[in-house]
Amino acid sequence: MTELSIKTTTVSRADPTVWAQLFRRKLAMFGLGFIVLITLGAIFAPLIAPFAPDEQLFEGLTLQGAPMAPGGQFLFGTDLLGRDLFARVLYGARTSLIIGVVANGLALMIGTLIGVTAGYFRGWIGAVLMRFTDLMMAFPVLLLAICLAAIFQPSLWIVAMVIAFVNWVQTARVVYTETSALAEREFIAAEKTLGAGTLRILFRHILPHLVPMIIVWGTLGISTTVLLEATLSYLGVGVQPPTPSWGNIIFENQTYFQAAPWLVFIPGAMILLLALSFNLLGDALRDILDPTQRGMR
Amino acid sequence: MLAYLIRRLVQTALILVGVSFVTFLLLYVLPADPVRQIAGRSATAQTVENIRHQLGLDQPFIVQYANYFSGLVQGDFGRSYLQKTEVGALIASRLPATLLLMLGAIFCELLIGLTLGSIAAIKRGKWIDQLLMVFSFAAVSAPQFVVGLLALYIFAVKLGWFPIGGYGTFAHLVLPSLTLGIMGSGWYSRMMRSSMVDVLRADFIRTARAKGLTRWRVLGRHALPNAILPIIAMIGIDIGLFMSGIVVVESVFGWPGIGQLAWQAIQRVDIPIIMGVTMVSATAIVLGNLLADLITPFIDPRIKLR
Amino acid sequence: QDYTPDPNAVDGGGIIVTYKDDVATLDPAIGYDWQNWSMIKSLFDGLMDYIPGTTDLRPGLAESYEISEDGMTFTFKLRQGVKFHNGREMTAEDVKYSLDRVTNPETMSPGAGFFGMIAGYDAMADGSADSLSGVTVIDPYTVEIKLSRPDATFLHVMALNFSSVVPKEAVDEYGADFGKHPVGTGAFKLADWTIGQKLVFEKNADYWRDGVPYLDSITFEVGQEPIVALLRLQQGEVDVPGDGIPPAKFQEVMSDPAQAERVVVGGQLHTGYITLNVTMPPFDNVEVRRAVNMAINKERITQIINGRAEPATQPLPPSMPGYTTDYEGYAFDPEAAKAMLAEAGLGDGFATELYVMNTDPNPRIAQAIQQDLKAIGVDVAIKSLAQANVIEAGGTEGGAPMIWSGGMAWIADFPDPSNFYGPILGCAGAIEGGWNWSWYCNPELDAMAAEADSITDPAMIEARLQKWSDVYMKVMEDAPWVPVFNESRYTMKSERMGGDDALYVDPVSIPVNYDYVYVTE
Amino acid sequence: MSAQAQTTPGAVAAPGIATGPEAGAPVLTVDGLTISVRQDGGEAVLVDNLSFALGRGETLALAGESGSGKSLTSLAIMGLLAPGLRVSGGAVRLRDTDLTALPESALRGLRGNRVAMIFQEPMTSLNPILTIGAQLTEAIRAHEPVSKSDARVRALEALKAVRLSQPEKRMTQYPHELSGGMRQRVMIAMALALEPDVLIADEPTTALDVTVQREVLDLLRDLQREHGTAIILITHDMGVVAEMADRVVILKQGQMVEVAPVRDLFAAPKKQYTRDLLAAVPRLGDGSSAQALPEPVSQTPIASLSEVKVRFDIRGGILSRVTHRVHAVENVGFNVYPGETFSLVGESGCGKSTIAKALVGLVPHLGRIELNGHVLGGLSAQDQKALRRDVQIVFQDPMAALDPRMRVGDLVAEPLLIHGIGSSESRRATARELFDRVGLSPDWIDRYPHEFSGGQRQRICIARALALRPKLIICDESVSALDVSVQARVLDLLKSLQADFGVSYLFISHDMAVVENISDRIAVMYLGQIVEMGTRAQVFGNPQHSYTKRLIEAVPVPDPSFERPLRPRLTGDIPSPIYSLGEQPERLLLKNIGDGHLVAVG
Numbered sequence A: 001m002t003e004l005s006i007k008t009t010t011v012s013r014a015d016p017t018v019w020a021q022l023f024r025r026k027l028a029m030f031g032l033g034f035i036v037l038i039t040l041g042a043i044f045a046p047l048i049a050p051f052a053p054d055e056q057l058f059e060g061l062t063l064q065g066a067p068m069a070p071g072g073q074f075l076f077g078t079d080l081l082g083r084d085l086f087a088r089v090l091y092g093a094r095t096s097l098i099i100g101v102v103a104n105g106l107a108l109m110i111g112t113l114i115g116v117t118a119g120y121f122r123g124w125i126g127a128v129l130m131r132f133t134d135l136m137m138a139f140p141v142l143l144l145a146i147c148l149a150a151i152f153q154p155s156l157w158i159v160a161m162v163i164a165f166v167n168w169v170q171t172a173r174v175v176y177t178e179t180s181a182l183a184e185r186e187f188i189a190a191e192k193t194l195g196a197g198t199l200r201i202l203f204r205h206i207l208p209h210l211v212p213m214i215i216v217w218g219t220l221g222i223s224t225t226v227l228l229e230a231t232l233s234y235l236g237v238g239v240q241p242p243t244p245s246w247g248n249i250i251f252e253n254q255t256y257f258q259a260a261p262w263l264v265f266i267p268g269a270m271i272l273l274l275a276l277s278f279n280l281l282g283d284a285l286r287d288i289l290d291p292t293q294r295g296m297r
Numbered sequence B: 001m002l003a004y005l006i007r008r009l010v011q012t013a014l015i016l017v018g019v020s021f022v023t024f025l026l027l028y029v030l031p032a033d034p035v036r037q038i039a040g041r042s043a044t045a046q047t048v049e050n051i052r053h054q055l056g057l058d059q060p061f062i063v064q065y066a067n068y069f070s071g072l073v074q075g076d077f078g079r080s081y082l083q084k085t086e087v088g089a090l091i092a093s094r095l096p097a098t099l100l101l102m103l104g105a106i107f108c109e110l111l112i113g114l115t116l117g118s119i120a121a122i123k124r125g126k127w128i129d130q131l132l133m134v135f136s137f138a139a140v141s142a143p144q145f146v147v148g149l150l151a152l153y154i155f156a157v158k159l160g161w162f163p164i165g166g167y168g169t170f171a172h173l174v175l176p177s178l179t180l181g182i183m184g185s186g187w188y189s190r191m192m193r194s195s196m197v198d199v200l201r202a203d204f205i206r207t208a209r210a211k212g213l214t215r216w217r218v219l220g221r222h223a224l225p226n227a228i229l230p231i232i233a234m235i236g237i238d239i240g241l242f243m244s245g246i247v248v249v250e251s252v253f254g255w256p257g258i259g260q261l262a263w264q265a266i267q268r269v270d271i272p273i274i275m276g277v278t279m280v281s282a283t284a285i286v287l288g289n290l291l292a293d294l295i296t297p298f299i300d301p302r303i304k305l306r
Numbered sequence C: 001q002d003y004t005p006d007p008n009a010v011d012g013g014g015i016i017v018t019y020k021d022d023v024a025t026l027d028p029a030i031g032y033d034w035q036n037w038s039m040i041k042s043l044f045d046g047l048m049d050y051i052p053g054t055t056d057l058r059p060g061l062a063e064s065y066e067i068s069e070d071g072m073t074f075t076f077k078l079r080q081g082v083k084f085h086n087g088r089e090m091t092a093e094d095v096k097y098s099l100d101r102v103t104n105p106e107t108m109s110p111g112a113g114f115f116g117m118i119a120g121y122d123a124m125a126d127g128s129a130d131s132l133s134g135v136t137v138i139d140p141y142t143v144e145i146k147l148s149r150p151d152a153t154f155l156h157v158m159a160l161n162f163s164s165v166v167p168k169e170a171v172d173e174y175g176a177d178f179g180k181h182p183v184g185t186g187a188f189k190l191a192d193w194t195i196g197q198k199l200v201f202e203k204n205a206d207y208w209r210d211g212v213p214y215l216d217s218i219t220f221e222v223g224q225e226p227i228v229a230l231l232r233l234q235q236g237e238v239d240v241p242g243d244g245i246p247p248a249k250f251q252e253v254m255s256d257p258a259q260a261e262r263v264v265v266g267g268q269l270h271t272g273y274i275t276l277n278v279t280m281p282p283f284d285n286v287e288v289r290r291a292v293n294m295a296i297n298k299e300r301i302t303q304i305i306n307g308r309a310e311p312a313t314q315p316l317p318p319s320m321p322g323y324t325t326d327y328e329g330y331a332f333d334p335e336a337a338k339a340m341l342a343e344a345g346l347g348d349g350f351a352t353e354l355y356v357m358n359t360d361p362n363p364r365i366a367q368a369i370q371q372d373l374k375a376i377g378v379d380v381a382i383k384s385l386a387q388a389n390v391i392e393a394g395g396t397e398g399g400a401p402m403i404w405s406g407g408m409a410w411i412a413d414f415p416d417p418s419n420f421y422g423p424i425l426g427c428a429g430a431i432e433g434g435w436n437w438s439w440y441c442n443p444e445l446d447a448m449a450a451e452a453d454s455i456t457d458p459a460m461i462e463a464r465l466q467k468w469s470d471v472y473m474k475v476m477e478d479a480p481w482v483p484v485f486n487e488s489r490y491t492m493k494s495e496r497m498g499g500d501d502a503l504y505v506d507p508v509s510i511p512v513n514y515d516y517v518y519v520t521e
Numbered sequence D: 001m002s003a004q005a006q007t008t009p010g011a012v013a014a015p016g017i018a019t020g021p022e023a024g025a026p027v028l029t030v031d032g033l034t035i036s037v038r039q040d041g042g043e044a045v046l047v048d049n050l051s052f053a054l055g056r057g058e059t060l061a062l063a064g065e066s067g068s069g070k071s072l073t074s075l076a077i078m079g080l081l082a083p084g085l086r087v088s089g090g091a092v093r094l095r096d097t098d099l100t101a102l103p104e105s106a107l108r109g110l111r112g113n114r115v116a117m118i119f120q121e122p123m124t125s126l127n128p129i130l131t132i133g134a135q136l137t138e139a140i141r142a143h144e145p146v147s148k149s150d151a152r153v154r155a156l157e158a159l160k161a162v163r164l165s166q167p168e169k170r171m172t173q174y175p176h177e178l179s180g181g182m183r184q185r186v187m188i189a190m191a192l193a194l195e196p197d198v199l200i201a202d203e204p205t206t207a208l209d210v211t212v213q214r215e216v217l218d219l220l221r222d223l224q225r226e227h228g229t230a231i232i233l234i235t236h237d238m239g240v241v242a243e244m245a246d247r248v249v250i251l252k253q254g255q256m257v258e259v260a261p262v263r264d265l266f267a268a269p270k271k272q273y274t275r276d277l278l279a280a281v282p283r284l285g286d287g288s289s290a291q292a293l294p295e296p297v298s299q300t301p302i303a304s305l306s307e308v309k310v311r312f313d314i315r316g317g318i319l320s321r322v323t324h325r326v327h328a329v330e331n332v333g334f335n336v337y338p339g340e341t342f343s344l345v346g347e348s349g350c351g352k353s354t355i356a357k358a359l360v361g362l363v364p365h366l367g368r369i370e371l372n373g374h375v376l377g378g379l380s381a382q383d384q385k386a387l388r389r390d391v392q393i394v395f396q397d398p399m400a401a402l403d404p405r406m407r408v409g410d411l412v413a414e415p416l417l418i419h420g421i422g423s424s425e426s427r428r429a430t431a432r433e434l435f436d437r438v439g440l441s442p443d444w445i446d447r448y449p450h451e452f453s454g455g456q457r458q459r460i461c462i463a464r465a466l467a468l469r470p471k472l473i474i475c476d477e478s479v480s481a482l483d484v485s486v487q488a489r490v491l492d493l494l495k496s497l498q499a500d501f502g503v504s505y506l507f508i509s510h511d512m513a514v515v516e517n518i519s520d521r522i523a524v525m526y527l528g529q530i531v532e533m534g535t536r537a538q539v540f541g542n543p544q545h546s547y548t549k550r551l552i553e554a555v556p557v558p559d560p561s562f563e564r565p566l567r568p569r570l571t572g573d574i575p576s577p578i579y580s581l582g583e584q585p586e587r588l589l590l591k592n593i594g595d596g597h598l599v600a601v602g
């Protein structure tokens, strides 16, 4: 198990400068700032939010039952039940962060692991893993969701698990293709002749080359999983009304995007910014940690 | 190669059997009774039992599956519970529209994604790169329903360039393809950028430039094919991802595809249709992946099919 | 005659109607969606019919009918010279064949249960007979139908789509695909059906009613998102959006006078309600059920759906005969409700679940209900699921404590008070897989209902309706339901559409009675 | 300004050119060129104020220490410096145009057409997913409006000119299917086909055996004669410098040490560095003076090969069926004993690297390979790992063999880590020490591979192989890119390790002088088979096989005044190891002609 223990050496050596370099990058700092802001907002939502997220305010609806536009008493306006959208977005961040970061991260990890293994070994291990991936991809996810919804009590963790369980397949496939190309490179052969174990080759030599792609999948995955959560919740697997999530706010209100655009565009912008922030941060970290990019800005 | 192909086709068949079994099982345990959907709200218990018997739904699971499966291998998808029509015919009548839409979407994705991704990679770190990054993320974060309606509103209603939904001519195809493809184009452009950045650094690009090749040739002939490898893998995936988006896009644009059929069937537990659509889309996905795997060695000769 | 044709009506022209969902079938024995219901009505005819725009019965393919003294035998005299779309004349044999077909288990008709009062039905249902013994062909133009029990709703049943007369040879020819190749006697015939895209009906020139239909053709475009359909209506591409005005567009339409003018409002035979499962504690306590009834703010809920409904007081909708006009229902009074709960020993409230179908606006309504109940200390968890799952939970004993009926709600099959009782409030429905989701079973009321339905004498109609009124008042006392609102129908039409407004909110032909509307240009 | 436009006639093979009408006007002038790299805290200068001029038809040799900035200078001329590097001062003029000031679009028109370049590392410089043919024809068509088929014909000619066997077949192959020398010849063919005004050749013959090198050099001279091409030749091989160059620029650490006509330089070097450099040049015949090692008779071999065969499939057709086979290695057998240096020499593409790869299990082989008593194949993971500790290989193409995303220090320390040796500090210390021993600054261990020069990378690979102190090191052209002084140093290092620890070497090289210098025994390979094998004295002193003789004759002599006896240029079919399915090369039988000196008969 000496294979993995090296990890710290390089990182720690670069560590002091990573932060310093990060601080010099405006965009990365913007990303970090937004992530921190949203996380704090989610944690301290009860202190910040002017109303409870599920309180259907009498003054939140016009007499005809129309929601209030942003501004005035309601910062982000109100939704179709007269609830304060600002409060809902704040509380919704809790769900969406868990889905976008945890579930998506888990899916990414599983996918990478399976993809790398299959791509490196090819042969029957690769065949088995990739055919399993095919199977999962071909599998009707919505149906599974409907089934789970009826069997389990809906909960955030179930939907997170479902997302992690079904969303790794795409990553796995792409990682697989990349890895099988990498595995043919000469430096991997060189590593083998040094006696490097499989784990070491996979984690120290192949994985770093996949990092840019993993950043792409990971950050774009934030958006898609947050939206997927809404679909699954809609079918009854995940959070149930009135618990807000950015995805379900959009989902519930998307037909009203002309009558009450704020109901779709504000949570939409949040998702976009969250994914973008992670991307900016990830890109910056990659630039800093990845030597081959040095001096390219 | 031939041996590989045969092996993969056998595996494909096995996967499809697996998918059919699991889906059938899911539908079996699904706490929603198709018979009650058929019988309707005024039915007596007797009627319900009659129908259940007629459809063979009172038999043990294994028997039901065996019956379905034996039909399947003979190309018989069964009859819809609610429409009473042959599922095969229903799917066949809608499949062309869906395939057309998917092709259109893939075309849009590739066109937009590869172009923007390449531009971003070339202009790495410039403002246009950042702008394109925001575009990609917006494309991925935007709910397709809203994108579709906005597109319809702007290009069909306000500008009148395209018909407001419908099916038939090329003009009908443009907006739905674009809507379905826009999300993928976000993915593709990010993927493309990332792999292009890598490739542009390679020594052989330097060689190509040293030959004095035009910019287009360096990009098109040397950088693109090297960068496109992960993209190829995505096309197989896309077919799977489309299956979820297609429901929305089809209904916004009134596109007579398979998505709407599937959605209605799911809601009403019309098992033969659900099974049929699942099998067809599973086949498409698995074959799409197979195709991607077959193409890769042609693009990167270092990879060998094993 | 029973109906005066519109003097301004002009012949010719075609209209375009859109729907989101595809049309499953046009087989009258099978079609039971609200969208193919009116299409089938235009393609087929039954012995009985309704006066357009009303809930009043009139003879259809039957020229006249006679009822025996005991109300157990009906003798229908058929119209002569009525031709099927295939050119053959319709005879009494066809009537008998059609009734046999719909009650034959092999047909798997969801409407078979309606025919339970016809003699010989039971033998059909259990498969021991292949023909209804109660239906006899007297001569080519006379059919006699014997009942096994007196039933006042029988004539309404004869007006149902399920009773439509179909030609045997066409059914035999197409077999299970008859639903895609319908042949009837209706005002329109199917000209073209492009699956998943559109259906074209064309005028039946040989139609047996004189003067109608006016339209040359109707095109149904399916698979069209309601919002887009409305957009197309605003562009003048569509004449009637079959799914109505989508909630998201409702205010926009109503606030524009030019558009609002083209909206026709009418009642429909609909009630939205919450079922309270009387077999599950604490709803087995009538006090708790009453308290819940008093806790729901129906005004607010109607506000949420943009005022497209009237608060309801009882199971029956106001336009239904037998509606109790002077009944106030449970008043909205959270304080009293709270007190009542305390009395029932639930002063600290309790936790329960509310099942709801997951299409807008139902989850929203459920959330409003949730908030109302929270105010009296009841903690409601919402389970928002696909329709089939909700129906399943409702039909499972102990499956769902509360269900909001929206989206699956009871729209009457025919305008008779009995239609709101049997399957959804009677003991017959309180079974595994049944539709009585509150599992409310009161044998006493069942007896009353049977009694009311056995009053077949037209002269006694008032007495019958009073009986029904009593039944529903008793139901309200036991409070297995919270009737929430009666939804109104808002139909929008294009500028060129003509015809009486009543035709656009026809209670039995939704959205439009195609046979009588016309276009002005 | 030290550079003058004057040229001195006197190049051996092309006496007429330098005095040609245009000789006076420089084609290319490099004027005060300074190249710097952006680093964390500012800029560091890599090439400092370099000036020289190149006349028409002239050959200018850039020689000097590995890492002195030769490659950077040539890249700067092409305008192809990697991002992060930039020309921070001076100018490069092609006739009158200042290339450093030209926009990319204008440069593009000049590249390939007027100035062409042969890159140092051929593996990474060829597009891995395009066939050789595609890459060649494309270069031709980029500048001349010829049809595809014409371009193909010319590409074929170019491949034939560099003496690549079966050029038609090669056209359809991919870079990774060619041997190192073949790739290099493809690069040369590409540049030659363009017939540019100025050709920059960065170590063009490092991977070529001397006979082919000879051909290629002749070819360059032909080009020069026919088209008046001016050549900048970067090489560390003083023999090549002596034979080819008109003038020589000596570089050290980014600075010009000396510039002089070739004869003057060799005859009377002015600077100490130049003198050292020349003194370090290995000469054929020197090796015989080295002391002979004890006879390794009684010992068991550390590596033993018998009847080893390696074949590669070539697929064709839509179904990718195997149509041909490369018989890369055929029935090779030899032993390497502990403490011995065994050299493999032979024509480029004859299977040397393939044997090396088979020894470390990277290509599947037939026959028997025994390493340290274990038969290769079917070993347990543990045994395999242990074996890997004992046998190390230094790959031919150093850039491709280093993980581009790891710091070189980590790369060098990695074998220790893999085998669980030492603590992280001690490993780091070892890495620093190894860097020092191969002549690299220990301060560079936190850099990444792409930040080094070709020769430096080669040394990193050597350092990595040494880290474990293995029993057998396979060196595949491992000193080919090193300048002579560093080369001498590295060779000394290898020898001292051998003396101290009894390390054995399997040494693959095309540089006969080096081979003679270092080897105990030598095997000469030709087309996958061994044609002659014996001790150094036997092979160099008494070459029997015609190919061996040719090889020794072709060695360039580091003396500009040396007159090479005229020999007919090689013509006719170039033998190739590719056979159709079912065909086999004829098996050569080795005959012992005394004292274990084996020679192929027939």
Ligand SMILES: Nc1ncnc2c1ncn2[C@@H]1O[C@H](COP(=O)(O)OP(=O)(O)OP(=O)(O)O)[C@@H](O)[C@H]1O
Binding pocket: D037, D046, D065, D066, D067, D068, D069, D070, D071, D072, D073, D082, D084, D085, D120, D450, D451, D452, D453, D454, D455, D456, D481, D483
């Ligand atoms: N991208 C880079 N970043 C930093 N330093 C670099 C970079 N590229 C090259 N160098 C340094 O510049 C110096 C000159 O490199 P160059 O490649 O020109 O050497 P060279 O003379 O060609 O040597 P060799 O004969 O070994 O190929 C070397 O010391 C190298 O470490």
Ligand SMILES: Nc1ncnc2c1ncn2[C@@H]1O[C@H](COP(=O)(O)OP(=O)(O)OP(=O)(O)O)[C@@H](O)[C@H]1O
Binding pocket: D176, D177, D178, D179, D180, D181, D182, D207, D208, D209, D312, D313, D326, D328, D347, D348, D349, D350, D351, D352, D353, D354, D355, D396, D577
């Ligand atoms: N992967 C491969 N596929 C097909 N042919 C190959 C492959 N690798 C090597 N060859 C062929 O095998 C033969 C021997 O190659 P090898 O690399 O061993 O030559 P070499 O003796 O090391 O030559 P050089 O001195 O030029 O490096 C060549 O003809 C080459 O084309």
Ligand SMILES: [Mg+2]
Binding pocket: D070, D071, D072, D120, D202, D453, D454, D455
């Ligand atoms: Mg160099």
Ligand SMILES: [Mg+2]
Binding pocket: D179, D180, D181, D352, D353, D354, D396, D476
């Ligand atoms: Mg080699």
Ligand code: NI
Binding pocket: D195, D226, D227
């Ligand atoms: Ni020429």
